Amino acid sequence: MTKLALSDEILMKIDKPARYIGNELNSVCKNKDEVSIRFAMCFPDVYEIGMSHLGIQILYDMFNKRDDVWCERVYSPWPDLHKIMKEENIPLFCLESQEPVKNMDFLGITIQYEMCYTNILQILDLSQIPLLAADRDDTVPIVIGGGPCTYNPEPIADFFDLFYMGEGEVVYDRMLDLYQEMKRAGRSRREFLHEAAKIPGIYVPSLYQVEYKEDGTIASFTPVDEEIPATVTKQLVMDMTDAVYPEKPVVPFIKATQDRVVLEIQRGCIRGCRFCQAGMVYRPVREKNIERLKALATQMIEATGYEEISLSSLSSSDYSSLEELVNFLIDECRERRVNISLPSLRIDAFSLDVMSKVQDIKKSSLTFAPEAGSQRLRDVINKGLTEEVILNGAQMAFEGGWNKVKFYFMLGLPTETEADMRAIAELANETAARYYDTVPKEKRNGRCQITISTSFFVPKPFTPFQWARMYPPEDYIGRAKVVNDTVKEQLNKKSIKYNWHEADVTVLEGVLARGDRKIGQAILKVYEKGGIFDAWSEYFDYQRWLDAFAECGIDPDFYTMRERSMDEIFPWDFIDTGVTKEFLKREWNNAMKETVTPNCRMRCSGCGVKKFGGGVCYEN
Missing domain, CATH: 3.30.750.210 (Transcription Regulator spoIIAA)
Structure with a gap:
C-alpha cells in the first residue's frame, strides 16, 4: 500500500480521516514511471460531495483507460485539516499516489456551483500553486476548469490556465496528445496554451482581452491574435x-x-x-x-x-x-x-x-416541482404544468397510499406579483384538500403532510431569463413572509410545512453567476480573509463578501439589481452553446407575454x- 501523506498523529486529530487515505475499491493505481502524463482530477468540496459526482467518475475512467495517463483524485480538505496543512506546510496530495498535486502535469477542477469559488483558491493554495495564472511558470501543473459554471468562466478566469467548454469525453484526448507532443519537444507552458486554444472547446483566458465602457458594461471581448478563435464552441x-x-x-x-x-x-x-x-x-x-x-x-x-x-x-x-x-x-x-x-x-x-x-410508501414522499404557484407565472417560466395536472397527480398518489408530498417553488421570478406568492400556499392547501376529500378515513395513513420549499430565483447565463434583474435580500425575505403568512390563513394549515432558502446566499450567487473578470479580485480577497466552504451555511459569511466588494471598489448591485438591455454584451457571449441569442431573446419576449412554447x-x-x-x- 502507498505510504500515506498524513501521519497517524494527524489522522487521529481530524474528522473522518478516511477522506484522505485513498485505496478505495475500484480506484486505479499505476506505476508512475510507466506513464507520461499525470492528471489530478479535483472536486472543490468535501470528499463525500465530490465522490457523488458522476462527471469525475466518467473522466477518471476515460483517462485511466489510456496507458500513458494516470488520473488521480483530490478533494477539498475539511477546515480541520486545512488548518493543519497550512500550519505544518503540508502540500495537498492526490488520493491514489499520496503525492503532491504540484507534481502533476494537470490539475483539472470541476466547477458545479458558484459558492465553491473560494474552495478553488483553497485547492491552489494548499497545492502550493500560484493563485493567479499569470504568476505560474513551467514547474507547476496546467490548471483546467470544467463543468456548468464554465458557461460563465469570467469571474474565475484569472485563476485558470484554460477552461474546457462542454462534455469532457470529446476533445480531452486531443488536448492530452498535444501536451505530450509539446512536452517531448521541450516546448513551454505558454506555447502549449497558445496551441491548445486552437482546439475546439478550449478557452485560454490569457489570450483574450476585455475592454469596458464608461458605464461598466463590456465594450469588446477579443482574442490577442488572429490564430485564436473569437468564439469557443461547446463540445457534445x-x-x-x-x-x-x-x-x-x-x-x-x-x-x-x-x-x-x-x-x-x-x-x-x-x-x-x-x-x-x-x-x-x-x-x-x-x-x-x-x-x-x-x-x-x-x-x-x-x-x-x-x-x-x-x-x-x-x-x-x-x-x-x-x-x-x-x-x-x-x-x-x-x-x-x-x-x-x-x-x-x-x-x-x-x-x-x-x-x-x-x-416503501409508508416512509417515502413524492416530489413535485411546479416552481410557481399560479398558472400565470408557470406560463411565464414555460413550466408546462397546469394546476389540474398537479392536483390530479397528487390525488393519484394519495389514492395509491402516499400521504407525504413535497413541492419546490421559486420566489423572485420575473413578473412575480403578491398574488403569485400567495398562490404557493393556496396550491398546497388545495393539495391537502384533495387528500381529505378523496381518501376515505379508513384508508388514510394519518394526516397528510405537504412540505413546500422555496428557493430564490437566480438568473443564469444562456437562459431566456439572463436579462432579468434580482432584488435585495430583505425583499426576498419579504416575499417568503407573504408565503408564510398565507400558509397560516389556509384551512389545511396544520398539514402544511414551509421552508425557505437563505436570501443573502442567493444574491451573492447572482453576482458570481453573471459577473465579469473584475469579480475575481473580490473572490481572492474573500479567500485571503479566511473564506472557504461558502456552500456550507456554518461557514458562509455574507459580511465578509460585502467587505471584499467594498475594498475592491465593486458594486454588487451592478451585477444583480439593474435591468439589462437586449443589446448588452455579456461576459459569456463569446461561448457558442448552440442555443442562439436570438432564440433566448424570443423566449424572453414570450415570457413577458405569458406565452407558452411547446x-x-x-x-x-x-x-x-x-x-x-x-x-x-x-x-x-
Missing part, C-alpha cells in the same frame, strides 16, 4: 451509447451524499423551462441505448456491491424506453436485493405504478442546436 457527445462510462466506479470508504450506483440514461431536456440553464446548455436530447443501459446496470452493481441504483437524467420520464428499462431493473434488482431510485419522474399513473413497486417533441422552436447533428432534435 452525440453518441451516448458508445460513449465511455465507468463500469467499475470507485466506491468510497465512507458514506457519500449519493451512496449508490448511478445510471445515466440520457443528456439534455425537451422541456424548455426558461429559468433552467441545464435545460438550455445540454441540448439536444441524446439517449443511451436500452440494451447498453441494461448491461451497465448489471456490471456496475456487480462491481461495487451497492444496494441502490439511481437513474440520472434531467427528465427521466422523457426517456423513450423508460418502461422497458424500469421493468428490467425491477426484476434484476429484486433478485439482487437492490433498491431503485427514480428521480426526475413526472407524477402520472405510470410513474406512480412504478414507484409503488420500488418504494416542448421539443411537440414542435421545434428553432433554438439552434440542430447544427450539432444527431441527438433527438425534433423537426416541425
Whole structure:
C-alpha cells in the first residue's frame, strides 16, 4: 500500500480521516514511471460531495483507460485539516499516489456551483500553486476548469490556465496528445496554451482581452491574435451509447451524499423551462441505448456491491424506453436485493405504478416541482404544468397510499406579483384538500403532510431569463413572509410545512453567476480573509463578501439589481452553446407575454442546436 501523506498523529486529530487515505475499491493505481502524463482530477468540496459526482467518475475512467495517463483524485480538505496543512506546510496530495498535486502535469477542477469559488483558491493554495495564472511558470501543473459554471468562466478566469467548454469525453484526448507532443519537444507552458486554444472547446483566458465602457458594461471581448478563435464552441457527445462510462466506479470508504450506483440514461431536456440553464446548455436530447443501459446496470452493481441504483437524467420520464428499462431493473434488482431510485419522474399513473413497486410508501414522499404557484407565472417560466395536472397527480398518489408530498417553488421570478406568492400556499392547501376529500378515513395513513420549499430565483447565463434583474435580500425575505403568512390563513394549515432558502446566499450567487473578470479580485480577497466552504451555511459569511466588494471598489448591485438591455454584451457571449441569442431573446419576449412554447417533441422552436447533428432534435 502507498505510504500515506498524513501521519497517524494527524489522522487521529481530524474528522473522518478516511477522506484522505485513498485505496478505495475500484480506484486505479499505476506505476508512475510507466506513464507520461499525470492528471489530478479535483472536486472543490468535501470528499463525500465530490465522490457523488458522476462527471469525475466518467473522466477518471476515460483517462485511466489510456496507458500513458494516470488520473488521480483530490478533494477539498475539511477546515480541520486545512488548518493543519497550512500550519505544518503540508502540500495537498492526490488520493491514489499520496503525492503532491504540484507534481502533476494537470490539475483539472470541476466547477458545479458558484459558492465553491473560494474552495478553488483553497485547492491552489494548499497545492502550493500560484493563485493567479499569470504568476505560474513551467514547474507547476496546467490548471483546467470544467463543468456548468464554465458557461460563465469570467469571474474565475484569472485563476485558470484554460477552461474546457462542454462534455469532457470529446476533445480531452486531443488536448492530452498535444501536451505530450509539446512536452517531448521541450516546448513551454505558454506555447502549449497558445496551441491548445486552437482546439475546439478550449478557452485560454490569457489570450483574450476585455475592454469596458464608461458605464461598466463590456465594450469588446477579443482574442490577442488572429490564430485564436473569437468564439469557443461547446463540445457534445452525440453518441451516448458508445460513449465511455465507468463500469467499475470507485466506491468510497465512507458514506457519500449519493451512496449508490448511478445510471445515466440520457443528456439534455425537451422541456424548455426558461429559468433552467441545464435545460438550455445540454441540448439536444441524446439517449443511451436500452440494451447498453441494461448491461451497465448489471456490471456496475456487480462491481461495487451497492444496494441502490439511481437513474440520472434531467427528465427521466422523457426517456423513450423508460418502461422497458424500469421493468428490467425491477426484476434484476429484486433478485439482487437492490433498491431503485427514480428521480426526475413526472407524477402520472405510470410513474406512480412504478414507484409503488420500488418504494416503501409508508416512509417515502413524492416530489413535485411546479416552481410557481399560479398558472400565470408557470406560463411565464414555460413550466408546462397546469394546476389540474398537479392536483390530479397528487390525488393519484394519495389514492395509491402516499400521504407525504413535497413541492419546490421559486420566489423572485420575473413578473412575480403578491398574488403569485400567495398562490404557493393556496396550491398546497388545495393539495391537502384533495387528500381529505378523496381518501376515505379508513384508508388514510394519518394526516397528510405537504412540505413546500422555496428557493430564490437566480438568473443564469444562456437562459431566456439572463436579462432579468434580482432584488435585495430583505425583499426576498419579504416575499417568503407573504408565503408564510398565507400558509397560516389556509384551512389545511396544520398539514402544511414551509421552508425557505437563505436570501443573502442567493444574491451573492447572482453576482458570481453573471459577473465579469473584475469579480475575481473580490473572490481572492474573500479567500485571503479566511473564506472557504461558502456552500456550507456554518461557514458562509455574507459580511465578509460585502467587505471584499467594498475594498475592491465593486458594486454588487451592478451585477444583480439593474435591468439589462437586449443589446448588452455579456461576459459569456463569446461561448457558442448552440442555443442562439436570438432564440433566448424570443423566449424572453414570450415570457413577458405569458406565452407558452411547446416542448421539443411537440414542435421545434428553432433554438439552434440542430447544427450539432444527431441527438433527438425534433423537426416541425
